[in-house]
Amino acid sequence: MTQQHAPTFTLGDVEITRVVDWQGPFAPAAGLLPGIPHEEWGRNADWLAPEHWDPAGDLAVMALQAWVLRSEGRTIIVDTGMGAEHERPSTPGFDRWQSELLPALGRIGIRPDDVDIVINTHLHVDHVSGNTVLRDGEWVPAFPRAQYLVPELDDAHFGPRNESGAGLQADDRLIYDDSIRPVHDAGLSTPWNGSYRVDENLTLESAPGHTPGSSVLRLASGQDRAVFAGDVIHSPLQVLHPHCSSTACLDHQQAALTRSAILERAAAERELLIPAHFAGAGAVEVRRVDGELRLGRWATGD
Numbered sequence: 001m002t003q004q005h006a007p008t009f010t011l012g013d014v015e016i017t018r019v020v021d022w023q024g025p026f027a028p029a030a031g032l033l034p035g036i037p038h039e040e041w042g043r044n045a046d047w048l049a050p051e052h053w054d055p056a057g058d059l060a061v062m063a064l065q066a067w068v069l070r071s072e073g074r075t076i077i078v079d080t081g082m083g084a085e086h087e088r089p090s091t092p093g094f095d096r097w098q099s100e101l102l103p104a105l106g107r108i109g110i111r112p113d114d115v116d117i118v119i120n121t122h123l124h125v126d127h128v129s130g131n132t133v134l135r136d137g138e139w140v141p142a143f144p145r146a147q148y149l150v151p152e153l154d155d156a157h158f159g160p161r162n163e164s165g166a167g168l169q170a171d172d173r174l175i176y177d178d179s180i181r182p183v184h185d186a187g188l189s190t191p192w193n194g195s196y197r198v199d200e201n202l203t204l205e206s207a208p209g210h211t212p213g214s215s216v217l218r219l220a221s222g223q224d225r226a227v228f229a230g231d232v233i234h235s236p237l238q239v240l241h242p243h244c245s246s247t248a249c250l251d252h253q254q255a256a257l258t259r260s261a262i263l264e265r266a267a268a269e270r271e272l273l274i275p276a277h278f279a280g281a282g283a284v285e286v287r288r289v290d291g292e293l294r295l296g297r298w299a300t301g302d
Helices: 039-043 101-107 125-131 152-158 172-185 252-269
Strands: 008-011 014-028 059-071 074-078 117-119 132-135 138-141 147-151 189-192 195-197 202-206 215-221 224-230 272-275 284-289 292-298
Touching: 008 224, 014 101, 125 132, 125 172, 132 172, 138 172, 147 152, 147 172, 152 172, 152 189, 172 189, 189 195, 224 252, 252 272, 252 284, 252 292
Parallel strands: 074 117, 117 147, 147 189, 224 272
Antiparallel strands: 008 014, 014 059, 059 074, 132 138, 195 202, 202 215, 215 224, 272 284, 284 292
């Protein structure tokens, strides 16, 4: 399903627009999050279904989406999704995917040349493939004036040297060559590690586990707080079970530690949690109730 209307809300001085490329039943719930007892999905069906769980197929419902931020006069895109026309033979459902990101940006008045910064929270296929477009048989940056912020540890892991020594998936080299290398070759990439101040409202921080360089983007503007959590968390059910990692996480133990820390801080500092793949409203408050983490109100756009 493609979302034609892009909801917008404002936190402090930052305007946030959610651009959904696709959302729907995606993967078997037990296969995605094997550490969560299967009965937990049914026990929480009153709020999980239908936006986050499809009971009929027992499938986790997820979204492919980008978050567009307007901060200090600049246009910033957080993650670029699956892109268009990229060969992805190991994921047939997304092989030569026809992304709606660029048309959707156009509908809200953003041309490729208008984008100032692209943030890749990590370098998995569904977060970087929209970095580039095919032009005259060559992959070139989709946003030719943008600074692409690339986690250095992920670049080292997915790049040709595979410096982490950890395993690569079937398409990882292909993804790097068509979606990361062209950005480097164009001189548009800025590798970073640890933390990186984007502007007075936004700061990137390392959040390892899902990948070596996995990161989050924190927003602090006025009294408002948010954390764009990338793939630190895949399902809202993990708020109740923060120690359970997805099968897509490279280091399950480190991912669980990172996730718990992110959620604890979100609850303590009243940060709006904005992950990469939550369907439904896409963003939610996290609260500590009777000593346990719980979901609060979901965000609403105009």
